[in-house]
Amino acid sequence: MGLAEDLDELAYLPEEWGYRGDAVRDAVKLFNEHAAAGLEPSPGRKLDRLPLDEPPYYVIEAVPAITFPFHGVRIDDRARVLRGDGEPLPGLLAAGSDTGGLWNRAYAGGIASALVFGLTAADTATATATATATASHATD
Known part of the structure; x- marks a missing residue:
């Protein structure tokens, strides 16, 4: 430097x-x-x-590198992976560098996507598990 x-x-x-x-x-x-x-x-x-x-x-000398590819699977606002028709694939969630279509004008960082959608995926998974357990318990 x-x-x-x-x-x-x-x-x-x-x-x-x-x-x-x-x-x-x-x-x-x-x-x-x-x-x-x-x-x-x-x-x-x-x-x-x-x-x-x-x-x-x-x-400062910098060496360019690809940290993640900006393209990946499409997700919704609940971190659910979407099929080609836009409907969620049941049970499949994604966050971080596996997701695509999040950046338009500028780079926000792969860690930002991992943090936001990682927490969102956890909430989605918890809500899904709770709903499944409640439905299962109601039929017993």
Whole structure:
């Protein structure tokens, strides 16, 4: 990780990191110029087009990876897996990275889906088990 107190310090990234610091600095400056002028910055940022003009700047190397595939089985608001016709498959619940169709404009994180729909699936399973036990007891 590196820290630059202003844009010009970006030019001094260590060569052994494998990046040209001056190119990084110039790219951020160009981005800021486009954003400040109301032009489409490059790379594009649909949801946040403000200039990156408030130091300090942190330089962090990141390795892109797929944490989960954004696509998966369709579920309803009770975490029940849906068939092709939109009806729930009895007894099948899903949460987290197994679900799909939850993200539209931005990424919310796989853990958020796991937490929300994991708890929802637990509530659904409990309610189903309670209803089944009550129905079974009523017929005895």
